[in-house]
Amino acid sequence: MxxxxxxxxxxxxxxxxxxxxxxxxxxxxxxxxxxxxxxxxxxxxxxxxxxxxxxxxxxxxxxxxxxxxxLISVHTHLGVVYPFSETDEAENPGLTALRALSRAQDALYAGVTTIRCVHEQNRADLLVRTATEQGWVDAPRIVGAGRAISTTGGHGWGSDCSYADGYDAFLRAARMELSAGADLIKIFITGGIAHQGESFTGAQMTVDEMRAVVRAAEEHGSYVTAHAGAGSAIREALAAGVRGFEHAYELDDATAAEMAARRVFLTPTLCVTRCPDWMAEHSFTPWQIERAVEVGPGHLASIRRAVAAGVADPDDPGAPGITLLAGTDYPPGEPIEDTVVAVREMEFLTDAGLSPLQAVRSGTSEAARLVGLAGQAGxxxxxxxxxxxxxxxxxxxxxxxxxxxxxxxxxxxxxxxxxxxxxxxxxxxxxxxxx
CATH class of the missing domain: 2.30.40.10 (Urease, subunit C, domain 1)
Structure with a gap:
């Protein structure tokens, strides 16, 4: 034969x-x-x-x-469309997967050998992961969340999230993503900075809805990470058992101290508020660029508060501290300022107060711990x-x-x-x- x-x-x-x-x-x-x-x-x-x-x-x-x-990038969207307004929720999954694969291969060539995806249309991360595991394509090792879960009309609306309202619906939606092969669950607990009319200071999910997702994740030995803008919603999510947070545009000292006490994971994604030229090159609207630049100084100050609250010591798991991680939000292998986005993010982390060693750990050993590869990679x-x-x-x-x-x-x-x-x-x- x-x-x-x-x-x-x-x-x-x-x-x-x-x-x-x-x-x-x-x-x-x-x-x-x-x-x-x-x-x-x-x-x-x-x-x-x-x-x-x-x-x-x-x-x-x-x-x-x-x-x-x-390198390990822990906040990635491989299939994202720019401008966001051109996202087609009815897009053929094959097209989404091919776009995601192209971005994944760019990242691998740039030195990003493992990626954590935190929302992909049509679960493109899981499709590319399967193709890689089957040996059909070259791509970074992928830890994927499948589709993020959002409320009706909430942040992520129109980008092929899983939409739910109420405890039972969120529990069902989380179980569906996990049964489809997701390694973790991503939720949107506040608005963001990319859409007019949104605010990142108020919660878009109830504590019960957050608890439903945490319950589903714990049933599968997994965890929940949350798109989170400001302190009040983060404190509610901490009470619900959420372990990871993305962005943290506006942290107050008390919230940062509580995050350190609970030893949570935080991915600042400083790139999203510090790269106006890149945004312009990728068809972001003038309003979106202006809003990102406006939020930028407060965002950096917020992450400096997180650093001041204490960076987790990997050799002392009992001591309080926040584990800060390198994640880009933008495709990590994208060119920017004579480097790539993944590296620029790590440079921004040193601007926020991390030492070069801590910044390197944020994209290697500490990231490996988050994605379940401690003792294997990083x-x-x-x-x-x-x-x-x-x-x-x-x-x-x-x-x-x-x-x-x-x-x-x-x-x-x-x-x-x-x-x-x-x-x-x-x-x-x-x-x-x-x-």
Whole structure:
């Protein structure tokens, strides 16, 4: 019988590949392991050592560059349409999935090896995830929420959310997304900044509706994250058992302190209020751009309050603190200001008060913990998935080192290799293309 693998992604080669002469970035300890070799076998990191590879081994020379875990973006919409007004809720799911796949592949090439999607029309995230798992396409590892759940006429109305009103309807809607394969549930508890007439200061869901969604998630060993604008709605969601929050445009000190006490996850998405040129290039309306710029200073101040309330210490799970995470809202592989959106967001997090190490963790080890990959991804450690990127400079000294990523590996497969043929010292600028 004739067989073929045409169209299927090849499995990682069983032979060992050595990444040699690099400096390994330990994102958990904050230290650099210099002049180190890393052996990758069957998609995982087999060995990290100063010993030389065996004779005849297949190698990639890093030439004194920095090897770190692939990036993880935890607030992503791959199938979104710009301008939002052109969204067609009756769109063929195949078209939505193809658009989402294109954005996903851009992100992977840029160094984002895992993505958490928090609402996709036609559950495109779950479709692309399945195609990737079946080996038909290359894309980041996807943790998906399927369709977000909103109230009738609430934020997300018109973007193919699941719409519900009342405890029983929200419980049913959440169970439907989970039964369709969602890894988590996303809800809209306030309005946002993209539509006229909306406010992010008042709750659009009742506490009972929030509790219904939390109940469904807990039935499946999952959790709920909430689009949330301001403190009053966030406090209600905390009481209902919501564990994650997105945006937080306007946090007060008391709410930030309560979030720290409950050790919640917060994804600021600072990009959405700090990138007017990008918005203009993507057909946002003048009103939307003006509104984003208007909210921007308060948004940054809000996240600074979250940082001041205490950043969670991954080594002390009993201490209060907020886990801040890197998520873009915009497709993470989109070009912006000589880099990509995923990297720009991490730079913005340092503007909000995170150290370079904390900002790197927000898009690697801490993000891995949120998406259920703790102990599997988010760090360069033996036994971990070989999701790896290379930078020219030390990202723990300056997160902007991520603006140039010439090498990307996912699960042991080389996705991008623009390393120059001639090694350079760590302080030299390498030739070749610039991301």
């Amino acid at each position: 004739l067989t073929t693998t045409r169209g299927r992604r090849p499995a990682p080669e069983p032979e060992t590949l050595w990444l040699t002469g690099g400096h390994v970035v330990d994102v958990r300890s904050g230290r650099i392991r210099r002049d180190t070799n890393v052996a990758v076998t069957a998609g995982r990191i087999e060995r990290i050592t100063a010993d030389a590879p065996p004779p005849g081994a297949r190698t990639v020379a890093l030439g004194g560059r920095y090897l770190m875990p692939g 760090a360069v450690e033996e036994g971990f998935l070989a999701d790896l990127i290379v930078t020219e400079r030390d990202p723990l000294s300056d997160v902007s080192a991520l603006r140039r990523i010439p090498f990307v590996m996912q699960a042991g497969r080389i996705v991008r290799d623009e390393l120059p043929a001639v090694p350079v010292t760590p302080n030299q600028q390498a030739p070749g293309g610039v991301l």
